[in-house]
Amino acid sequence: MGANIPVSVDDQVVAVWNDSLIYSISGWSTNTNVKNVQVYNPTVDTWSQATQIVGPGLFGHSGSIAGNLIVYTGGVKIQGFSFLIDNRTWLGQINPNNPLDITWTEIPNTPKATYRAASGTFGSTILFSGGTDNPYNFDGIGYNGIPSAPDTLTFGYNLAWDYWEFFEGSPFATMDHRGFANCWSFYYTIGGMNENQEVIDEVKYFNILADLPSVRENESIPLDFKLSQNFPNPFNPSTIINYELKITNYEFGKLTIFNVLGEKVKEFELAEPRGSVVWNGTNSFGEQVSSGIYFYKLETVNFSETKKMLLLK
Incomplete structure:
Protein backbone atom coordinates (compact mmCIF):
# COMPACT_ATOMS: atom_id res chain seq x y z
CA MET A 1 0.00 0.00 0.00
CA GLY A 2 1.29 3.46 -0.88
CA ALA A 3 1.76 6.47 1.36
CA ASN A 4 -1.43 8.15 2.55
CA ILE A 5 -2.58 11.25 0.71
CA PRO A 6 -1.96 14.33 2.92
CA VAL A 7 -5.45 15.84 2.53
CA SER A 8 -8.22 13.24 2.46
CA VAL A 9 -10.45 13.60 -0.60
CA ASP A 10 -13.00 11.80 -2.72
CA ASP A 11 -14.94 12.62 -5.90
CA GLN A 12 -11.83 14.31 -7.31
CA VAL A 13 -10.16 14.25 -10.73
CA VAL A 14 -7.23 11.83 -10.93
CA ALA A 15 -4.91 11.88 -13.94
CA VAL A 16 -1.43 10.67 -14.89
CA TRP A 17 1.32 12.90 -16.23
CA ASN A 18 4.19 11.59 -18.34
CA ASP A 19 3.72 8.01 -17.07
CA SER A 20 5.40 9.10 -13.86
CA LEU A 21 3.23 11.27 -11.57
CA ILE A 22 -0.40 10.97 -10.44
CA TYR A 23 -2.35 14.22 -9.95
CA SER A 24 -5.33 14.43 -7.56
CA ILE A 25 -7.22 17.65 -8.30
CA SER A 26 -9.65 19.27 -5.83
CA GLY A 27 -12.45 17.09 -4.40
CA TRP A 28 -14.56 16.73 -1.28
CA SER A 29 -12.78 16.51 2.08
CA THR A 30 -14.78 15.70 5.24
CA ASN A 31 -17.21 18.64 5.17
CA THR A 32 -16.21 20.92 2.31
CA ASN A 33 -14.45 21.09 -1.05
CA VAL A 34 -10.70 21.68 -1.18
CA LYS A 35 -8.58 23.38 -3.84
CA ASN A 36 -5.50 21.22 -3.32
CA VAL A 37 -3.62 19.63 -6.20
CA GLN A 38 -1.83 16.66 -4.64
CA VAL A 39 0.82 14.81 -6.62
CA TYR A 40 1.92 11.25 -5.96
CA ASN A 41 5.27 9.89 -7.12
CA PRO A 42 4.96 6.09 -7.11
CA THR A 43 8.68 5.62 -7.70
CA VAL A 44 9.60 7.03 -4.29
CA ASP A 45 6.15 6.64 -2.65
CA THR A 46 5.77 10.30 -1.71
CA TRP A 47 3.13 13.02 -1.98
CA SER A 48 3.73 16.69 -2.80
CA GLN A 49 1.50 19.74 -3.04
CA ALA A 50 1.33 21.43 -6.44
CA THR A 51 -0.09 24.86 -7.29
CA GLN A 52 -3.69 25.00 -6.08
CA ILE A 53 -6.53 25.50 -8.53
CA VAL A 54 -7.68 29.11 -8.89
CA GLY A 55 -11.35 28.31 -9.48
CA PRO A 56 -13.73 27.07 -6.79
CA GLY A 57 -13.16 23.80 -5.00
CA LEU A 58 -15.24 21.08 -6.63
CA PHE A 59 -16.42 17.52 -6.35
CA GLY A 60 -17.83 15.36 -9.12
CA HIS A 61 -15.87 17.23 -11.80
CA SER A 62 -14.17 15.47 -14.71
CA GLY A 63 -10.85 15.93 -16.43
CA SER A 64 -7.68 14.47 -17.86
CA ILE A 65 -4.14 15.31 -18.98
CA ALA A 66 -2.74 15.60 -22.52
CA GLY A 67 0.97 16.29 -22.71
CA ASN A 68 1.71 19.01 -20.16
CA LEU A 69 -1.88 20.28 -20.09
CA ILE A 70 -4.62 19.51 -17.56
CA VAL A 71 -8.26 20.20 -18.44
CA TYR A 72 -11.13 19.77 -15.99
CA THR A 73 -14.72 20.93 -16.08
CA GLY A 74 -18.10 20.65 -14.37
CA GLY A 75 -18.64 19.33 -10.88
CA VAL A 76 -20.30 20.92 -7.87
CA LYS A 77 -19.25 24.00 -5.94
CA ILE A 78 -20.53 25.04 -2.53
CA GLN A 79 -22.30 28.38 -2.33
CA GLY A 80 -23.73 29.16 1.07
CA PHE A 81 -25.70 26.06 2.02
CA SER A 82 -26.29 24.99 -1.60
CA PHE A 83 -24.55 22.52 -3.90
CA LEU A 84 -24.48 24.14 -7.36
CA ILE A 85 -23.24 22.70 -10.64
CA ASP A 86 -20.43 24.66 -12.30
CA ASN A 87 -19.95 24.66 -16.07
CA ARG A 88 -16.65 26.51 -16.10
CA THR A 89 -13.57 24.86 -17.56
CA TRP A 90 -9.98 25.25 -16.39
CA LEU A 91 -6.65 24.66 -18.08
CA GLY A 92 -3.51 23.87 -16.12
CA GLN A 93 -0.09 24.22 -17.76
CA ILE A 94 2.37 21.89 -16.03
CA ASN A 95 5.95 23.11 -15.96
CA PRO A 96 7.93 20.05 -17.19
CA ASN A 97 11.02 21.27 -15.35
CA ASN A 98 9.04 21.49 -12.09
CA PRO A 99 5.82 19.43 -12.34
CA LEU A 100 4.51 20.94 -9.09
CA ASP A 101 4.37 24.35 -10.79
CA ILE A 102 1.05 24.72 -12.61
CA THR A 103 -0.27 27.85 -14.31
CA TRP A 104 -4.07 27.86 -14.16
CA THR A 105 -6.31 29.78 -16.57
CA GLU A 106 -10.02 29.71 -17.34
CA ILE A 107 -10.95 28.67 -20.87
CA PRO A 108 -14.34 28.68 -22.69
CA ASN A 109 -17.20 27.08 -20.78
CA THR A 110 -18.18 23.51 -21.48
CA PRO A 111 -21.11 23.20 -23.94
CA LYS A 112 -23.20 21.67 -21.16
CA ALA A 113 -22.61 21.47 -17.43
CA THR A 114 -21.57 17.97 -16.35
CA TYR A 115 -21.41 16.05 -13.11
CA ARG A 116 -19.67 12.69 -12.70
CA ALA A 117 -19.05 12.28 -16.44
CA ALA A 118 -16.46 9.92 -17.87
CA SER A 119 -13.34 11.67 -19.11
CA GLY A 120 -10.19 10.70 -20.96
CA THR A 121 -7.65 11.80 -23.55
CA PHE A 122 -7.49 11.18 -27.30
CA GLY A 123 -4.49 12.83 -28.88
CA SER A 124 -4.79 16.53 -28.10
CA THR A 125 -8.48 16.33 -27.20
CA ILE A 126 -9.85 15.89 -23.68
CA LEU A 127 -13.08 13.86 -23.96
CA PHE A 128 -16.18 13.97 -21.76
CA SER A 129 -19.18 11.66 -22.01
CA GLY A 130 -22.30 10.81 -20.03
CA GLY A 131 -22.81 12.27 -16.59
CA THR A 132 -25.72 14.56 -15.73
CA ASP A 133 -26.51 18.23 -15.33
CA ASN A 134 -28.50 17.58 -12.12
CA PRO A 135 -25.99 16.83 -9.33
CA TYR A 136 -26.91 14.29 -6.65
CA ASN A 137 -25.47 12.50 -3.66
CA PHE A 138 -25.24 8.69 -3.79
CA ASP A 139 -28.74 7.62 -4.76
CA GLY A 140 -29.22 9.44 -8.06
CA ILE A 141 -31.75 11.85 -6.57
CA GLY A 142 -30.68 15.43 -7.14
CA TYR A 143 -29.99 17.85 -4.32
CA ASN A 144 -33.08 19.62 -5.67
CA GLY A 145 -35.20 16.50 -5.01
CA ILE A 146 -35.60 15.67 -8.71
CA PRO A 147 -34.33 12.29 -9.99
CA SER A 148 -31.20 12.78 -12.09
CA ALA A 149 -31.00 11.52 -15.67
CA PRO A 150 -27.82 10.76 -17.62
CA ASP A 151 -26.78 12.59 -20.75
CA THR A 152 -25.90 10.95 -24.07
CA LEU A 153 -23.66 13.80 -25.19
CA THR A 154 -19.98 13.18 -25.93
CA PHE A 155 -17.82 16.24 -26.47
CA GLY A 156 -14.22 17.28 -26.13
CA TYR A 157 -11.92 20.23 -25.79
CA ASN A 158 -9.46 20.32 -28.67
CA LEU A 159 -6.21 21.67 -27.22
CA ALA A 160 -4.55 21.95 -30.63
CA TRP A 161 -7.21 24.37 -31.92
CA ASP A 162 -8.73 25.64 -28.65
CA TYR A 163 -12.39 24.85 -29.21
CA TRP A 164 -15.14 22.50 -28.04
CA GLU A 165 -16.30 19.82 -30.47
CA PHE A 166 -19.12 17.29 -30.39
CA PHE A 167 -18.92 13.63 -31.36
CA GLU A 168 -21.89 11.89 -32.91
CA GLY A 169 -23.09 8.34 -32.34
CA SER A 170 -22.12 7.98 -28.69
CA PRO A 171 -23.80 4.97 -27.01
CA PHE A 172 -23.48 6.45 -23.54
CA ALA A 173 -26.47 7.30 -21.43
CA THR A 174 -24.99 6.63 -18.02
CA MET A 175 -23.70 8.69 -15.11
CA ASP A 176 -21.70 8.28 -11.91
CA HIS A 177 -18.41 7.77 -13.72
CA ARG A 178 -14.96 9.17 -13.05
CA GLY A 179 -13.04 8.21 -16.16
CA PHE A 180 -12.83 6.20 -19.35
CA ALA A 181 -10.73 3.12 -19.85
CA ASN A 182 -9.29 3.49 -23.32
CA CYS A 183 -7.44 1.18 -25.63
CA TRP A 184 -6.16 3.02 -28.71
CA SER A 185 -9.26 4.76 -30.15
CA PHE A 186 -11.79 2.66 -28.20
CA TYR A 187 -13.25 4.15 -25.02
CA TYR A 188 -15.00 2.06 -22.35
CA THR A 189 -17.15 2.70 -19.29
CA ILE A 190 -17.81 -0.04 -16.77
CA GLY A 191 -21.09 0.06 -14.89
CA GLY A 192 -22.42 3.41 -13.77
CA MET A 193 -25.99 4.52 -13.14
CA ASN A 194 -28.89 4.67 -15.59
CA GLU A 195 -31.95 6.89 -16.02
CA ASN A 196 -33.79 4.92 -13.33
CA GLN A 197 -31.06 5.75 -10.80
CA GLU A 198 -30.05 2.06 -10.82
CA VAL A 199 -26.46 0.87 -10.64
CA ILE A 200 -25.82 -1.22 -13.76
CA ASP A 201 -23.44 -3.96 -14.85
CA GLU A 202 -23.11 -2.88 -18.48
CA VAL A 203 -19.87 -2.36 -20.36
CA LYS A 204 -20.22 0.32 -23.04
CA TYR A 205 -17.69 1.47 -25.58
CA PHE A 206 -17.27 3.43 -28.77
CA ASN A 207 -14.57 4.09 -31.35
CA ILE A 208 -13.86 7.81 -31.35
CA LEU A 209 -12.67 7.71 -34.97
CA ALA A 210 -15.79 5.93 -36.21
CA ASP A 211 -18.10 8.23 -34.27
CA LEU A 212 -16.98 11.43 -35.97
CA PRO A 213 -17.68 13.87 -37.66
CA SER A 214 -17.25 16.43 -34.98
CA VAL A 215 -18.50 19.99 -35.17
CA ARG A 216 -17.36 23.04 -33.25
CA GLU A 217 -19.73 24.37 -30.60
CA ASN A 218 -22.61 26.46 -31.99
CA GLU A 219 -21.58 25.79 -35.57
CA SER A 220 -23.03 23.69 -38.36
CA ILE A 221 -20.96 22.30 -41.20
CA PRO A 222 -19.95 25.34 -43.29
CA LEU A 223 -21.22 25.38 -46.84
CA ASP A 224 -17.71 26.03 -48.14
CA PHE A 225 -16.24 23.07 -46.29
Missing part, protein backbone atom coordinates in the same frame (compact mmCIF):
# COMPACT_ATOMS: atom_id res chain seq x y z
CA LYS A 226 -16.41 19.72 -48.04
CA LEU A 227 -14.73 16.38 -47.49
CA SER A 228 -15.65 13.85 -50.16
CA GLN A 229 -15.77 10.10 -49.86
CA ASN A 230 -12.56 8.66 -51.24
CA PHE A 231 -12.67 7.13 -54.71
CA PRO A 232 -12.38 4.32 -55.47
CA ASN A 233 -13.53 2.68 -52.27
CA PRO A 234 -12.62 -0.11 -51.60
CA PHE A 235 -9.29 0.57 -53.29
CA ASN A 236 -5.99 -0.96 -54.33
CA PRO A 237 -3.34 0.33 -54.70
CA SER A 238 -4.30 4.01 -54.29
CA THR A 239 -7.29 6.26 -53.68
CA ILE A 240 -8.17 9.96 -54.16
CA ILE A 241 -9.63 12.18 -51.43
CA ASN A 242 -11.12 15.50 -52.56
CA TYR A 243 -11.59 18.40 -50.17
CA GLU A 244 -12.72 22.03 -50.18
CA LEU A 245 -11.96 24.55 -47.42
CA LYS A 246 -12.60 28.15 -46.53
CA ILE A 247 -9.85 30.36 -47.94
CA THR A 248 -9.02 31.70 -44.48
CA ASN A 249 -8.63 28.23 -42.99
CA TYR A 250 -6.75 26.11 -45.49
CA GLU A 251 -3.34 27.36 -44.34
CA PHE A 252 -3.97 25.57 -41.04
CA GLY A 253 -5.53 22.44 -42.50
CA LYS A 254 -4.27 18.89 -42.52
CA LEU A 255 -5.55 15.50 -43.54
CA THR A 256 -4.51 12.53 -41.42
CA ILE A 257 -4.85 8.79 -42.04
CA PHE A 258 -5.50 6.56 -39.00
CA ASN A 259 -5.80 2.80 -38.61
CA VAL A 260 -8.58 1.15 -36.58
CA LEU A 261 -6.43 1.32 -33.44
CA GLY A 262 -6.33 5.11 -33.67
CA GLU A 263 -2.65 5.15 -34.61
CA LYS A 264 -1.58 7.82 -37.08
CA VAL A 265 -0.46 6.26 -40.35
CA LYS A 266 0.27 9.31 -42.48
CA GLU A 267 -0.36 13.06 -42.46
CA PHE A 268 -0.76 15.43 -45.40
CA GLU A 269 -0.42 19.21 -45.15
CA LEU A 270 -2.85 21.08 -47.37
CA ALA A 271 -1.29 23.58 -49.73
CA GLU A 272 -4.45 24.78 -51.50
CA PRO A 273 -7.98 25.76 -50.40
CA ARG A 274 -9.39 22.99 -52.59
CA GLY A 275 -7.77 19.99 -54.10
CA SER A 276 -7.06 16.29 -53.81
CA VAL A 277 -4.90 14.03 -51.71
CA VAL A 278 -3.73 10.74 -53.20
CA TRP A 279 -2.97 8.01 -50.71
CA ASN A 280 -1.08 5.01 -52.03
CA GLY A 281 -1.48 2.82 -48.97
CA THR A 282 1.86 3.66 -47.39
CA ASN A 283 2.77 5.03 -43.96
CA SER A 284 4.98 8.00 -43.10
CA PHE A 285 8.09 5.87 -43.76
CA GLY A 286 6.96 4.85 -47.24
CA GLU A 287 6.13 1.32 -46.13
CA GLN A 288 3.06 -0.47 -47.46
CA VAL A 289 0.34 -0.95 -44.84
CA SER A 290 -1.84 -4.03 -44.49
CA SER A 291 -5.35 -4.48 -45.84
CA GLY A 292 -8.22 -3.27 -43.70
CA ILE A 293 -10.34 -0.34 -42.61
CA TYR A 294 -8.72 3.09 -42.33
CA PHE A 295 -10.04 6.53 -41.37
CA TYR A 296 -9.13 9.87 -42.89
CA LYS A 297 -9.67 13.04 -40.88
CA LEU A 298 -9.72 16.54 -42.29
CA GLU A 299 -9.10 19.19 -39.64
CA THR A 300 -8.92 22.97 -39.74
CA VAL A 301 -8.96 25.71 -37.12
CA ASN A 302 -12.73 25.42 -36.56
CA PHE A 303 -13.95 22.17 -38.04
CA SER A 304 -13.06 18.50 -38.43
CA GLU A 305 -14.65 15.59 -40.22
CA THR A 306 -13.71 11.94 -40.54
CA LYS A 307 -14.67 9.30 -43.09
CA LYS A 308 -13.95 5.59 -43.45
CA MET A 309 -12.26 3.74 -46.31
CA LEU A 310 -11.25 0.17 -47.09
CA LEU A 311 -7.89 -0.94 -48.48
CA LEU A 312 -7.99 -4.36 -50.18
CA LYS A 313 -4.96 -6.33 -51.37
Whole structure:
Protein backbone atom coordinates (compact mmCIF):
# COMPACT_ATOMS: atom_id res chain seq x y z
CA MET A 1 0.00 0.00 0.00
CA GLY A 2 1.29 3.46 -0.88
CA ALA A 3 1.76 6.47 1.36
CA ASN A 4 -1.43 8.15 2.55
CA ILE A 5 -2.58 11.25 0.71
CA PRO A 6 -1.96 14.33 2.92
CA VAL A 7 -5.45 15.84 2.53
CA SER A 8 -8.22 13.24 2.46
CA VAL A 9 -10.45 13.60 -0.60
CA ASP A 10 -13.00 11.80 -2.72
CA ASP A 11 -14.94 12.62 -5.90
CA GLN A 12 -11.83 14.31 -7.31
CA VAL A 13 -10.16 14.25 -10.73
CA VAL A 14 -7.23 11.83 -10.93
CA ALA A 15 -4.91 11.88 -13.94
CA VAL A 16 -1.43 10.67 -14.89
CA TRP A 17 1.32 12.90 -16.23
CA ASN A 18 4.19 11.59 -18.34
CA ASP A 19 3.72 8.01 -17.07
CA SER A 20 5.40 9.10 -13.86
CA LEU A 21 3.23 11.27 -11.57
CA ILE A 22 -0.40 10.97 -10.44
CA TYR A 23 -2.35 14.22 -9.95
CA SER A 24 -5.33 14.43 -7.56
CA ILE A 25 -7.22 17.65 -8.30
CA SER A 26 -9.65 19.27 -5.83
CA GLY A 27 -12.45 17.09 -4.40
CA TRP A 28 -14.56 16.73 -1.28
CA SER A 29 -12.78 16.51 2.08
CA THR A 30 -14.78 15.70 5.24
CA ASN A 31 -17.21 18.64 5.17
CA THR A 32 -16.21 20.92 2.31
CA ASN A 33 -14.45 21.09 -1.05
CA VAL A 34 -10.70 21.68 -1.18
CA LYS A 35 -8.58 23.38 -3.84
CA ASN A 36 -5.50 21.22 -3.32
CA VAL A 37 -3.62 19.63 -6.20
CA GLN A 38 -1.83 16.66 -4.64
CA VAL A 39 0.82 14.81 -6.62
CA TYR A 40 1.92 11.25 -5.96
CA ASN A 41 5.27 9.89 -7.12
CA PRO A 42 4.96 6.09 -7.11
CA THR A 43 8.68 5.62 -7.70
CA VAL A 44 9.60 7.03 -4.29
CA ASP A 45 6.15 6.64 -2.65
CA THR A 46 5.77 10.30 -1.71
CA TRP A 47 3.13 13.02 -1.98
CA SER A 48 3.73 16.69 -2.80
CA GLN A 49 1.50 19.74 -3.04
CA ALA A 50 1.33 21.43 -6.44
CA THR A 51 -0.09 24.86 -7.29
CA GLN A 52 -3.69 25.00 -6.08
CA ILE A 53 -6.53 25.50 -8.53
CA VAL A 54 -7.68 29.11 -8.89
CA GLY A 55 -11.35 28.31 -9.48
CA PRO A 56 -13.73 27.07 -6.79
CA GLY A 57 -13.16 23.80 -5.00
CA LEU A 58 -15.24 21.08 -6.63
CA PHE A 59 -16.42 17.52 -6.35
CA GLY A 60 -17.83 15.36 -9.12
CA HIS A 61 -15.87 17.23 -11.80
CA SER A 62 -14.17 15.47 -14.71
CA GLY A 63 -10.85 15.93 -16.43
CA SER A 64 -7.68 14.47 -17.86
CA ILE A 65 -4.14 15.31 -18.98
CA ALA A 66 -2.74 15.60 -22.52
CA GLY A 67 0.97 16.29 -22.71
CA ASN A 68 1.71 19.01 -20.16
CA LEU A 69 -1.88 20.28 -20.09
CA ILE A 70 -4.62 19.51 -17.56
CA VAL A 71 -8.26 20.20 -18.44
CA TYR A 72 -11.13 19.77 -15.99
CA THR A 73 -14.72 20.93 -16.08
CA GLY A 74 -18.10 20.65 -14.37
CA GLY A 75 -18.64 19.33 -10.88
CA VAL A 76 -20.30 20.92 -7.87
CA LYS A 77 -19.25 24.00 -5.94
CA ILE A 78 -20.53 25.04 -2.53
CA GLN A 79 -22.30 28.38 -2.33
CA GLY A 80 -23.73 29.16 1.07
CA PHE A 81 -25.70 26.06 2.02
CA SER A 82 -26.29 24.99 -1.60
CA PHE A 83 -24.55 22.52 -3.90
CA LEU A 84 -24.48 24.14 -7.36
CA ILE A 85 -23.24 22.70 -10.64
CA ASP A 86 -20.43 24.66 -12.30
CA ASN A 87 -19.95 24.66 -16.07
CA ARG A 88 -16.65 26.51 -16.10
CA THR A 89 -13.57 24.86 -17.56
CA TRP A 90 -9.98 25.25 -16.39
CA LEU A 91 -6.65 24.66 -18.08
CA GLY A 92 -3.51 23.87 -16.12
CA GLN A 93 -0.09 24.22 -17.76
CA ILE A 94 2.37 21.89 -16.03
CA ASN A 95 5.95 23.11 -15.96
CA PRO A 96 7.93 20.05 -17.19
CA ASN A 97 11.02 21.27 -15.35
CA ASN A 98 9.04 21.49 -12.09
CA PRO A 99 5.82 19.43 -12.34
CA LEU A 100 4.51 20.94 -9.09
CA ASP A 101 4.37 24.35 -10.79
CA ILE A 102 1.05 24.72 -12.61
CA THR A 103 -0.27 27.85 -14.31
CA TRP A 104 -4.07 27.86 -14.16
CA THR A 105 -6.31 29.78 -16.57
CA GLU A 106 -10.02 29.71 -17.34
CA ILE A 107 -10.95 28.67 -20.87
CA PRO A 108 -14.34 28.68 -22.69
CA ASN A 109 -17.20 27.08 -20.78
CA THR A 110 -18.18 23.51 -21.48
CA PRO A 111 -21.11 23.20 -23.94
CA LYS A 112 -23.20 21.67 -21.16
CA ALA A 113 -22.61 21.47 -17.43
CA THR A 114 -21.57 17.97 -16.35
CA TYR A 115 -21.41 16.05 -13.11
CA ARG A 116 -19.67 12.69 -12.70
CA ALA A 117 -19.05 12.28 -16.44
CA ALA A 118 -16.46 9.92 -17.87
CA SER A 119 -13.34 11.67 -19.11
CA GLY A 120 -10.19 10.70 -20.96
CA THR A 121 -7.65 11.80 -23.55
CA PHE A 122 -7.49 11.18 -27.30
CA GLY A 123 -4.49 12.83 -28.88
CA SER A 124 -4.79 16.53 -28.10
CA THR A 125 -8.48 16.33 -27.20
CA ILE A 126 -9.85 15.89 -23.68
CA LEU A 127 -13.08 13.86 -23.96
CA PHE A 128 -16.18 13.97 -21.76
CA SER A 129 -19.18 11.66 -22.01
CA GLY A 130 -22.30 10.81 -20.03
CA GLY A 131 -22.81 12.27 -16.59
CA THR A 132 -25.72 14.56 -15.73
CA ASP A 133 -26.51 18.23 -15.33
CA ASN A 134 -28.50 17.58 -12.12
CA PRO A 135 -25.99 16.83 -9.33
CA TYR A 136 -26.91 14.29 -6.65
CA ASN A 137 -25.47 12.50 -3.66
CA PHE A 138 -25.24 8.69 -3.79
CA ASP A 139 -28.74 7.62 -4.76
CA GLY A 140 -29.22 9.44 -8.06
CA ILE A 141 -31.75 11.85 -6.57
CA GLY A 142 -30.68 15.43 -7.14
CA TYR A 143 -29.99 17.85 -4.32
CA ASN A 144 -33.08 19.62 -5.67
CA GLY A 145 -35.20 16.50 -5.01
CA ILE A 146 -35.60 15.67 -8.71
CA PRO A 147 -34.33 12.29 -9.99
CA SER A 148 -31.20 12.78 -12.09
CA ALA A 149 -31.00 11.52 -15.67
CA PRO A 150 -27.82 10.76 -17.62
CA ASP A 151 -26.78 12.59 -20.75
CA THR A 152 -25.90 10.95 -24.07
CA LEU A 153 -23.66 13.80 -25.19
CA THR A 154 -19.98 13.18 -25.93
CA PHE A 155 -17.82 16.24 -26.47
CA GLY A 156 -14.22 17.28 -26.13
CA TYR A 157 -11.92 20.23 -25.79
CA ASN A 158 -9.46 20.32 -28.67
CA LEU A 159 -6.21 21.67 -27.22
CA ALA A 160 -4.55 21.95 -30.63
CA TRP A 161 -7.21 24.37 -31.92
CA ASP A 162 -8.73 25.64 -28.65
CA TYR A 163 -12.39 24.85 -29.21
CA TRP A 164 -15.14 22.50 -28.04
CA GLU A 165 -16.30 19.82 -30.47
CA PHE A 166 -19.12 17.29 -30.39
CA PHE A 167 -18.92 13.63 -31.36
CA GLU A 168 -21.89 11.89 -32.91
CA GLY A 169 -23.09 8.34 -32.34
CA SER A 170 -22.12 7.98 -28.69
CA PRO A 171 -23.80 4.97 -27.01
CA PHE A 172 -23.48 6.45 -23.54
CA ALA A 173 -26.47 7.30 -21.43
CA THR A 174 -24.99 6.63 -18.02
CA MET A 175 -23.70 8.69 -15.11
CA ASP A 176 -21.70 8.28 -11.91
CA HIS A 177 -18.41 7.77 -13.72
CA ARG A 178 -14.96 9.17 -13.05
CA GLY A 179 -13.04 8.21 -16.16
CA PHE A 180 -12.83 6.20 -19.35
CA ALA A 181 -10.73 3.12 -19.85
CA ASN A 182 -9.29 3.49 -23.32
CA CYS A 183 -7.44 1.18 -25.63
CA TRP A 184 -6.16 3.02 -28.71
CA SER A 185 -9.26 4.76 -30.15
CA PHE A 186 -11.79 2.66 -28.20
CA TYR A 187 -13.25 4.15 -25.02
CA TYR A 188 -15.00 2.06 -22.35
CA THR A 189 -17.15 2.70 -19.29
CA ILE A 190 -17.81 -0.04 -16.77
CA GLY A 191 -21.09 0.06 -14.89
CA GLY A 192 -22.42 3.41 -13.77
CA MET A 193 -25.99 4.52 -13.14
CA ASN A 194 -28.89 4.67 -15.59
CA GLU A 195 -31.95 6.89 -16.02
CA ASN A 196 -33.79 4.92 -13.33
CA GLN A 197 -31.06 5.75 -10.80
CA GLU A 198 -30.05 2.06 -10.82
CA VAL A 199 -26.46 0.87 -10.64
CA ILE A 200 -25.82 -1.22 -13.76
CA ASP A 201 -23.44 -3.96 -14.85
CA GLU A 202 -23.11 -2.88 -18.48
CA VAL A 203 -19.87 -2.36 -20.36
CA LYS A 204 -20.22 0.32 -23.04
CA TYR A 205 -17.69 1.47 -25.58
CA PHE A 206 -17.27 3.43 -28.77
CA ASN A 207 -14.57 4.09 -31.35
CA ILE A 208 -13.86 7.81 -31.35
CA LEU A 209 -12.67 7.71 -34.97
CA ALA A 210 -15.79 5.93 -36.21
CA ASP A 211 -18.10 8.23 -34.27
CA LEU A 212 -16.98 11.43 -35.97
CA PRO A 213 -17.68 13.87 -37.66
CA SER A 214 -17.25 16.43 -34.98
CA VAL A 215 -18.50 19.99 -35.17
CA ARG A 216 -17.36 23.04 -33.25
CA GLU A 217 -19.73 24.37 -30.60
CA ASN A 218 -22.61 26.46 -31.99
CA GLU A 219 -21.58 25.79 -35.57
CA SER A 220 -23.03 23.69 -38.36
CA ILE A 221 -20.96 22.30 -41.20
CA PRO A 222 -19.95 25.34 -43.29
CA LEU A 223 -21.22 25.38 -46.84
CA ASP A 224 -17.71 26.03 -48.14
CA PHE A 225 -16.24 23.07 -46.29
CA LYS A 226 -16.41 19.72 -48.04
CA LEU A 227 -14.73 16.38 -47.49
CA SER A 228 -15.65 13.85 -50.16
CA GLN A 229 -15.77 10.10 -49.86
CA ASN A 230 -12.56 8.66 -51.24
CA PHE A 231 -12.67 7.13 -54.71
CA PRO A 232 -12.38 4.32 -55.47
CA ASN A 233 -13.53 2.68 -52.27
CA PRO A 234 -12.62 -0.11 -51.60
CA PHE A 235 -9.29 0.57 -53.29
CA ASN A 236 -5.99 -0.96 -54.33
CA PRO A 237 -3.34 0.33 -54.70
CA SER A 238 -4.30 4.01 -54.29
CA THR A 239 -7.29 6.26 -53.68
CA ILE A 240 -8.17 9.96 -54.16
CA ILE A 241 -9.63 12.18 -51.43
CA ASN A 242 -11.12 15.50 -52.56
CA TYR A 243 -11.59 18.40 -50.17
CA GLU A 244 -12.72 22.03 -50.18
CA LEU A 245 -11.96 24.55 -47.42
CA LYS A 246 -12.60 28.15 -46.53
CA ILE A 247 -9.85 30.36 -47.94
CA THR A 248 -9.02 31.70 -44.48
CA ASN A 249 -8.63 28.23 -42.99
CA TYR A 250 -6.75 26.11 -45.49
CA GLU A 251 -3.34 27.36 -44.34
CA PHE A 252 -3.97 25.57 -41.04
CA GLY A 253 -5.53 22.44 -42.50
CA LYS A 254 -4.27 18.89 -42.52
CA LEU A 255 -5.55 15.50 -43.54
CA THR A 256 -4.51 12.53 -41.42
CA ILE A 257 -4.85 8.79 -42.04
CA PHE A 258 -5.50 6.56 -39.00
CA ASN A 259 -5.80 2.80 -38.61
CA VAL A 260 -8.58 1.15 -36.58
CA LEU A 261 -6.43 1.32 -33.44
CA GLY A 262 -6.33 5.11 -33.67
CA GLU A 263 -2.65 5.15 -34.61
CA LYS A 264 -1.58 7.82 -37.08
CA VAL A 265 -0.46 6.26 -40.35
CA LYS A 266 0.27 9.31 -42.48
CA GLU A 267 -0.36 13.06 -42.46
CA PHE A 268 -0.76 15.43 -45.40
CA GLU A 269 -0.42 19.21 -45.15
CA LEU A 270 -2.85 21.08 -47.37
CA ALA A 271 -1.29 23.58 -49.73
CA GLU A 272 -4.45 24.78 -51.50
CA PRO A 273 -7.98 25.76 -50.40
CA ARG A 274 -9.39 22.99 -52.59
CA GLY A 275 -7.77 19.99 -54.10
CA SER A 276 -7.06 16.29 -53.81
CA VAL A 277 -4.90 14.03 -51.71
CA VAL A 278 -3.73 10.74 -53.20
CA TRP A 279 -2.97 8.01 -50.71
CA ASN A 280 -1.08 5.01 -52.03
CA GLY A 281 -1.48 2.82 -48.97
CA THR A 282 1.86 3.66 -47.39
CA ASN A 283 2.77 5.03 -43.96
CA SER A 284 4.98 8.00 -43.10
CA PHE A 285 8.09 5.87 -43.76
CA GLY A 286 6.96 4.85 -47.24
CA GLU A 287 6.13 1.32 -46.13
CA GLN A 288 3.06 -0.47 -47.46
CA VAL A 289 0.34 -0.95 -44.84
CA SER A 290 -1.84 -4.03 -44.49
CA SER A 291 -5.35 -4.48 -45.84
CA GLY A 292 -8.22 -3.27 -43.70
CA ILE A 293 -10.34 -0.34 -42.61
CA TYR A 294 -8.72 3.09 -42.33
CA PHE A 295 -10.04 6.53 -41.37
CA TYR A 296 -9.13 9.87 -42.89
CA LYS A 297 -9.67 13.04 -40.88
CA LEU A 298 -9.72 16.54 -42.29
CA GLU A 299 -9.10 19.19 -39.64
CA THR A 300 -8.92 22.97 -39.74
CA VAL A 301 -8.96 25.71 -37.12
CA ASN A 302 -12.73 25.42 -36.56
CA PHE A 303 -13.95 22.17 -38.04
CA SER A 304 -13.06 18.50 -38.43
CA GLU A 305 -14.65 15.59 -40.22
CA THR A 306 -13.71 11.94 -40.54
CA LYS A 307 -14.67 9.30 -43.09
CA LYS A 308 -13.95 5.59 -43.45
CA MET A 309 -12.26 3.74 -46.31
CA LEU A 310 -11.25 0.17 -47.09
CA LEU A 311 -7.89 -0.94 -48.48
CA LEU A 312 -7.99 -4.36 -50.18
CA LYS A 313 -4.96 -6.33 -51.37
